[in-house]
Amino acid sequence: MKTFCGRANPTTGAMEWVEEDENYDYHQEIARSRYADMLHDKDRNTKYYQGIRAAVNRVRERGEKAIVLDIGTGTGLLSMMAAAAGADFCYAIEVFKPMANAAVKIVEKNGFRDKIKVINKHSTEVTVGPDGDMQCRANILVTELFDTELIGEGALPTYEHAHKYLVQEGCEAVPHRATVYVQLVESKRMWSWNKLFPVRVEAEDGEKIIVSPSEMEKCPGVPSVCDIQLNQMPSSDFTILSDVVTMFSVDFSKPVRSAPTCYRVQLEPVKSGKAQIILSWWDIDMDPSGTINCTMAPYWVKSTSAFQWRDHWMQCVYFLPNEEPVLQGEQLYLTACRDEYSVWYKLQKAREEDNKADVRVESPVCRCQAHLLWNRPRFGQLNDQNRTCQYVKSLMKVLKAGSVCLCVSDGSLLPVLAHHLGAKQVPYSFHFSDLCFFKANHLEDKIKIIEARPELLTSSHLEDKKISVLVGEPFFTTSLLPWHNLYFWYARTAVTRHLTSNVTVLPQSASLHMMIVEFQDLWRIRSPCGTCEGFDVRTMDDMIQNSLNFRESKEAEPHPLWEYPCKSLSDPQELLTFDFRETVPPHGLSTEGSVNLLRKGKSHGAVLWMEYHLAADISVSTGLTQISNEKGNCEWNPHCKQAVYFFSSAIESQTLSEFPTAVKYAINFDTKTGEIAMDFKL
Ligand code: SAH
Secondary structure, three states: EEEEEEEEOOOOOOOEEEEEEOHHHHHHHOOOOOHHOOOEEEEEEHHHHHHHHHHHHHHHHHHHHHHHEOOOOOHHHHHHHHHHHHEEEEEEEEOHHHHHHHHHHHHOOOOOOEEEEEOOOOOHHHOOOOOOOOOOEEEEEEOOOOOOOOOOOOOOHHHHHHHOOOOEEEEEEEOOOOEEEEEEEOOOOOOOOOOOOOOOEEEEEEEEEEEOOHHHHHOOOOOOOOEOOOOOOOOOOOOOOOOOEEEEEEEEEOOOOOOOOOEEEEOOOOOOOEEEEEEEEEEOOOOOOOEEEEEOOOOOOOOOOOOOOOOOOEEEEEEEEEEEOOOOOOOEEEEEOOOOOOEEEEHHHHHHHHHHHHHHOOOOOOOOOHHOOOOOOHHHHOOOOHHHHHHHHHHHHHHHOOEEEOOOOOOHHHHHHHHOOOOOOOOOOOOOOOOOHHHOOOOOOOOOOOOOOOHHHHOOOOOOOOOEEEEEOOOOOOOHHHHHHHHHHHHHHHOHHHHEEEEEEOOOOEEEEEEEEOOOOHHHHHHHOOOOOOOOOOHHHHHHHHHHHHOOOOOOOEOOHHHHHHHOOOOOOEEHHHHHHHOOOOOOOOEEEEEOOOOOOOOEEEEEEEEEEOOEEEEEEEEEEEEEEOOOOOEEEEOEEEEEEEEEOHHHOOOOOOOOOEEEEEEEEEOOOOOEEEEEEE
């Protein structure tokens, strides 16, 4: 069956009704899911298996039957481990129907049909009793319901309910406990994801400083977790201010309370500095004694050399509401508060003696709007002084005394820069954003906000003036893939009749670039697994492959590649250029060719990104910034996501001793739909 879904096209800006197969969402969910990544997580799998074996043995040694409840069984993996370890019976609960169906098939294929009952329900709907889903309560509780923040996927309410209704008192739990760790750091880099630093502009009449409003300075930001691959953050990018401290633990074998609560620990800085960031991660003990431990500790904490890469569990960055100077040796109190699904932090200098139980810390709510408008990478981008410099230099080249300037970008500082750089006429800017920003910089009447979409621009908005300089970064919050920012081109086309005949467009053009890469680890998230701990999970592989192939042409997916090391196997190749000085052509743009592979390696996929040519000799790249050594290690723009197109045959080529020497490509930009279709042949 097909359904029609209304959506704004991110590239063309057009409102369109797309005919979507009703299965589209579910295929997307499976194709982009983390199941493959989890099945490739050897460290996690072996430790679960050890923990489950030990729990089954403990129960059987007590002379009891081992009845397992596996909440969120996914592929059925943990239930199969339990059955193989000698459990008498397993109830495998899975709420996501396609997964529950897959689990049934996988369980059957591995010969556990008599031992495992798959129940397609949310655990809170499961019934116990002679006519219920479960005959009796279980005495072993197995789950893997954790996200990077531990509790973000609802582990606490699920456990709370399971202890009340589904398991026996004194049951075994795998994992047995989870512990959350924190470390206080100072980091200009990470802090730049949360606050706007003063922007310096070298204008002809001296330096101008754009400041952020005091509301923004004081704003505690948004509560959403910032989860990153902290192992990709070089130690030079942060200063450790405290030892690693245990913040709180949860014992999963006892009744769990999900109600909001706070935890407080004492902290003594090992170094003086600015307290800005709490880095956090967790570990799980699979057994009560804690001998089977699976940890997310980052590289500078972990003692073992055996390092497990994973993307389904990373580390968290929490921004303290305000930065504060702290002194080595002084007494600090760090409070972690959580509700059912998220955690936030507050640092205090002296103990509030009044009432310990009363230390309720409000969940952060953005008061300045900026944290709602700009996400963390966007903050980082706006704070990139080097990038700003390129825009300043280019604006200086194109702005003249009589310029009438119009800015097309979301939540952009460009109109402010244009004003400071001597656009004598008041610059216009589309109202894509509502910022108190202009007010703080006393610009309310220096910049005119147009409350209309570009397609609906009229000459009265522009007071009958014609635009002589059209500027954009371009940046739009609706962009997911690099080329979605080509919306600038469509907006430029829509406002054409308001432009002077010799209008200057900045950027004057953009180009799409591509490079073939070998990923150090990211390939795992899209690679079939075959068998996992001896269990045949190919049904899952097939299901993912089927979902990936659901659309005739495969899609590229956005990834922030600074977090995912890769090696270039080819030179970067320019594929297409988009001339913003002209309107969007009615015909599509396409190219084909082949790119030579210069290094030995596994061609996992192609990375694509955009470069913007601001003025004749000034360009900014949203992708590759450098190939840092002869091994081909790449450096990427840290504020942008790049597009990754995974080759489906790359996995096969891993087993071949001969590597292909070239990759053929065919790329087509459909100007009607704004979509880029691509095809690669190894
Ligand atoms: N146990 C598997 C899969 C873990 S992913 C493994 O370790 O490989 C977590 C799964 O739990 C997802 O498939 C999700 O759909 C399911 N899930 C989460 N909360 C649930 C709940 N309360 N009841 C039933 N299923 C749940």
